[in-house]
Amino acid sequence: xxxxxxxxxxTVSIKxxxxxxxxxxxxxxxxxxxTALASKTTxxxxxxxxxxxxxxxxxxxAGVRSGDAVTVVPxxxxxxxxxxxxxxxxDSLESAGVETADEGNVFEDYVRPYFEGKFRTxxxxxxxxxxxxxxxxxxxxxxxxxxxxDGDDACVVVDDTLIECDGEGIDRDDELDDLANAGYDTxxxxxxxxxxxxxxxxxxxxxxxxxxRLGINPPRGVLLxxxxxxxxxxxxxxxxxxxxAYFFVINGPEVISKRAGESETNLRRAFEDAEANAADYxxxxxxxxxxxxxxxxREKAGGEVEKRIVSQLLTLMDGLKPTSKVVVIGATNRPTxxxxxxxxxxRFDRELDMGVPDMEGRLEILQIKTRDMRLGKDVDLEHLxxxxxxxxxxxxxxLCMEAALECIRSKIGLIDFDKDKVDKKxxxxxxxxxxxxxxxxxxxxxxxxxxxxxxxxxxS
Ligand SMILES: Nc1ncnc2c1ncn2[C@@H]1O[C@H](COP(=O)(O)OP(=O)(O)OP(=O)(O)O)[C@@H](O)[C@H]1O
Ligand SMILES: [Mg+2]
Numbered sequence: 001x002x003x004x005x006x007x008x009x010x011t012v013s014i015k016x017x018x019x020x021x022x023x024x025x026x027x028x029x030x031x032x033x034x035t036a037l038a039s040k041t042t043x044x045x046x047x048x049x050x051x052x053x054x055x056x057x058x059x060x061x062a063g064v065r066s067g068d069a070v071t072v073v074p075x076x077x078x079x080x081x082x083x084x085x086x087x088x089x090x091d092s093l094e095s096a097g098v099e100t101a102d103e104g105n106v107f108e109d110y111v112r113p114y115f116e117g118k119f120r121t122x123x124x125x126x127x128x129x130x131x132x133x134x135x136x137x138x139x140x141x142x143x144x145x146x147x148x149x150d151g152d153d154a155c156v157v158v159d160d161t162l163i164e165c166d167g168e169g170i171d172r173d174d175e176l177d178d179l180a181n182a183g184y185d186t187x188x189x190x191x192x193x194x195x196x197x198x199x200x201x202x203x204x205x206x207x208x209x210x211x212x213r214l215g216i217n218p219p220r221g222v223l224l225x226x227x228x229x230x231x232x233x234x235x236x237x238x239x240x241x242x243x244x245a246y247f248f249v250i251n252g253p254e255v256i257s258k259r260a261g262e263s264e265t266n267l268r269r270a271f272e273d274a275e276a277n278a279a280d281y282x283x284x285x286x287x288x289x290x291x292x293x294x295x296x297x298r299e300k301a302g303g304e305v306e307k308r309i310v311s312q313l314l315t316l317m318d319g320l321k322p323t324s325k326v327v328v329i330g331a332t333n334r335p336t337x338x339x340x341x342x343x344x345x346x347r348f349d350r351e352l353d354m355g356v357p358d359m360e361g362r363l364e365i366l367q368i369k370t371r372d373m374r375l376g377k378d379v380d381l382e383h384l385x386x387x388x389x390x391x392x393x394x395x396x397x398x399l400c401m402e403a404a405l406e407c408i409r410s411k412i413g414l415i416d417f418d419k420d421k422v423d424k425k426x427x428x429x430x431x432x433x434x435x436x437x438x439x440x441x442x443x444x445x446x447x448x449x450x451x452x453x454x455x456x457x458x459x460s
Pocket of ligand 2: 233234289331
């Protein structure tokens with residue numbers, strides 16, 4: 001810290017991913033906490049990197065997760081706030097059982113005590129949680145006017161700052177949250193695959209010059225294979241979210257048009273669009289889902305359209321410039337039926353078989369899927385993982401959903417259908433326990449073993 005000229009109590013600007021920024025106050029931690037913090041970050045990168053601790057809210061505001069890298073710069077000229085506008089999220093108000101901020105006395109109970117005498121730093125667009133009499137509420141900082149500038153980016157909230165809190169609760173920007181929630185930590189049981197993806201997709205996007213030095217072309221295409229529901233689509237979305245790359249999705253069946261030439265034009269546009277946007281983002285990813293439907297083996301392809309699409313795709317992939325930061329990811333659960341020329345070097349030369357997760361993988365997926373679920377003490381995820389041989393990610397997700405549904409079903413007698421809202425007491429009593437999971441195991445079957453199922457008829 002000293003080498004950067006930062007000391008306790010200083011204001012710093014933290015730059016995370018996808019151009020997200022937040023602002024924070026530095027607080028030096030004791031030596032014993034350093035080891036605790038270090039054990040949470042991954043790998044041996046610690047020797048060269050310094051680690052910092054961030055609150056959950058700050059991590060979200062910077063768009064990062066545990067183990068990610070951030071850039072920290074001193075921000076000595078952040079001004080005192082003159083007026084700031086803080087609004088609660090509407091859904092957060094509703095779950096606390098009130099309609100408006102006024103009704104919940106939100107300013108007096110939440111906002112004022114949170115800021116009073118604390119000299120907190122705020123960045124425009126930051127979200128944060130405050131706990132109060134109605135439970136936890138989430139707020140967003142909507143506007144900042146500082147003593148020097150109206151419409152500033154950041155400020156320090158002092159006792160003279162006028163805090164406005166009236167207005168309607170804000171709705172969440174769903175789309176943003178959608179990709180933000182699709183990081184690597186939403187994919188379980190794929191440590192090896194994630195490492196491979198990092199090498200095959202992230203590196204060429206970030207540093208194509210590495211390959212240039214060696215005189216070879218960076219990898220262009222990665223083919224994700226594996227049974228249905230093993231997380232191929234989820235993986236591609238995670239890569240896009242993590243790299244912050246421009247993400248263009250082509251759904252195989254959607255490109256095909258019967259009008260002559262239109263399918264090829266669609267494909268060509270996708271590639272042009274990606275190349276044009278690659279510079280503005282951290283590169284671009286073209287994701288072709290269900291690639292088997294547009295690129296079947298040419299000799300087997302029934303229609304002229306398919307044949308032309310395959311040829312067009314080959315030409316487009318060959319035409320990508322070595323310096324362009326574009327990577328194509330294809331996903332299929334039938335790798336054997338796609339045109340073999342597509343799997344040649346320079347095209348989809350890397351294949352990544354996602355496969356059916358093993359016991360540890362299943363445990364990881366179960367942990368991820370139950371992260372936001374209130375689980376009873378008797379739920380043993382390890383036991384569930386052991387008993388779910390052959391289940392892929394999608395099956396495990398359904399397992400958790402069935403267990404949750406069964407839990408709701410068990411409470412249905414208590415719910416008053418005439419009321420607008422369910423009583424808080426009932427909401428608080430909803431806990432998914434082992435019996436619900438037992439029921440779910442009875443209804444959800446492993447899809448990867450479905451093809452091998454036989455029906456046994458007993459003659460008596
Ligand atoms: N390894 C995993 N970790 C976490 N969630 C997973 C995993 N695998 C699958 N899922 C979940 O299962 C669901 C289906 O996954 P996804 O759509 O990625 O499957 P897919 O491999 O693309 O299947 P298909 O071949 O049928 O398109 C998603 O909601 C995803 O969140
Ligand atoms: Mg898919």
